[in-house]
Amino acid sequence: MTTTAIEKPHGRTGQRHTPGAAPRRRRPGRLRARGLPYLLLLPALLLELLVHLLPMLIGIVMSFKELTQFFIRDWTAAPWTGLGNYAVSVDFDAPVGEALLKSFLTTCLFTVCSVGLCWLLGASAAVFMQETFRGRGFLRALFLVPYALPVYAAVITWAFMFQRDNGLVNHVLHDQLGIGDSPAFWLIGDNAFVTLLVVSVWKGWPFAFLVLMAGLQNVPREIYEAAALDGAGMWKQIRHITLPSLQPVNQVLVLMLFLWTFNDFNTPFVLFGKAAPEAADLISLHIYQSSFQTWNFGTGSAMSVLLLLFLLVVTGAYLLLTTRGRRTGDAS
């Protein structure tokens, strides 16, 4: 069953190689033609080095320096501290390390909840949208609106809606439905976690919907028809046909959602400003505060490098596990 879906990407990758493969056939003596793919890659490669890798390397170097306000004007003058910044960051008994650990755990919980809900909403909507009915196009477009809106504008609107005294959320929950004795705070205190989750899921699920919907297009209708003839109900069809067919799509989707959510800076920053409530103190904002607000860029960089390592390990392990699973699946 899985093979149908898997063959597609193979096919596509094959196609992508074709332009490069064509000159290879005419190889004899054509050094220039051979270099062509590299030449075409050059702009992207140079810009990639410049925009992504160089700042990352500088960040890693910074993490070994005591780069405080006294040295930001001339970085080279900042003294080397060896692993000093890392020691401060992972000393979980001291306040800085403790706060970082807490923020890390909050982020993990937040990511699991957000990715789970995004996937669940996206998958449900995609499955229901498989049927043809009046207004399907309109609903599809409507569902994609949060994905199309600029993040800042959308999140600022949410921040207004979550205001305690004049916000729409409390107006509906408290004034109209009469829930709670007094209007709740959403932007400070413990509820901030719920606020962050709602906005994050609202922002993230259309992408899951879009990708899963595209994935579902590849599942042949005949399989469902055959299953229906064999007496499989809707749940059985979802369990035994839809989900296994979507596995390769899910593999990429979950990874992307995980990375985006874990690293999300804009949502908490626009919602809560520079000092997020403890309940919603996501790690990216925490690192920002550790470096920009306290002007200690060395420690901030060390924390960033630790985060990078963590994400690398998780991504590597995830890819290793899921591709191995897939290979075994292919073999069977």
Place this chain on the structure above:
Amino acid sequence: MRTIRAAAASAVTLSLVLTAAACGGGSSADGSGSGGGKTLTYWASNQGASLEVDKKVLQPELDRFEKETGIKVKLEVIPWSDLLNRILTAATSGQGPDVLNIGNTWSASLQSTGALLPWDAKNFEAIGGKDRFVDSALGSTGATGQDPAAVPLYSMAYALYYNKKMFKDAGIAKPPATWDELIADGKKLSKDGRSAIGVEGGSLANNIHQVFVMGKQHGADFFTPDGKADFTSDGAVAAVKQYVDLMAAHKIVAPGNAEYAQNQSLADFAKDRTAMVLWQTPGTTFQAQGMNPDAWGVAPAPVPSGAPGQGRQINSMVAGINLAVFKNTGNKDGALKFVKFMTGDQEQKTLNSAYGSIPPVKAAQQDPAFDTPTVTVLKQTLATSAAALPQVPEESQFETVVGTAVKELFADAAAGRPVTTESVRAKLDKAQQQMPKK
């Protein structure tokens, strides 16, 4: 094949151009920002009711400067939420404006980065001398014993703004002069869905300004004389608790104020929802919100004894804006000319009148325009009962960590959780541990 070759050639050219542009971006920005030509870049802070208002106030003056000197000034008004980050970025990259406004409390912090031009005797001479400025304003321009990092541009002080009609309706004859009176009046004023006094509980900077003054009234500084953080002294704890207790214990602040950080407390005041605010020069904002200037009164902020003065009777920080020159400027002469222009008697009168602030320049302060009842209260406060925030390099970190602690305490109070001496001390202790080790 020809098309492919052409495509390859253009790809390479494009990549080289883009890379060159990316590398060269810096130098060209540098050129426009601080090149030796006849232009200057000026970063102004947001003083009026909006960024647009500031542009309208400043642009005619900049045009006048261009007419007098031939130097064109490119103006950018930067909101407070971004200003410090922008300055830090400029300091880090070495590419910034030529002249810039800074909050005077940041003077020592920014001075320590070495990004600002020190105002030694020679530089002061170029703008007419140090003694043109009021002493209290000069006290907030950098660490003691060093050349100032900036010169004073606008001076401000905190005062109590009160709604005359709400006071009259509650049968209160005069504004409170002590904290006890403020609380007693506050209880009379908190009724019918209105509350007595507004606070900006989510604003770190405002929290700091308020608890710093209350700290002075409890005999506490937040730094030891040799510049170490000292946030957990009994006086500091009492000061923070006193401020948060306006909401937690006395209930004369509406709980919703705990999340205010965008001057919502001024909007509440202008719309008759609160009867008092402790603020620095909010007049233009009140008017922009539609409040009639006759509707509010101004009185000195409360002190324990009822008579503002020095020591424990201090009732305001030395608030204000300083003007600094970026050390990397390529047009130092032009920058100094511009500072001289902005601190000249005529400009000082014009700009400070427009913003409702007080000129830190002695000669301009004598002008009858600054004899209105409001400005007199502020002038008096600055002259007799204001203190400068600690002039230490870690001042800006102090604003962040202690400001956050107060914000969290307000969140506790708003949620109905008890705010005790222990809980205040615990938050301040956590804040202190986040400060850089010395």
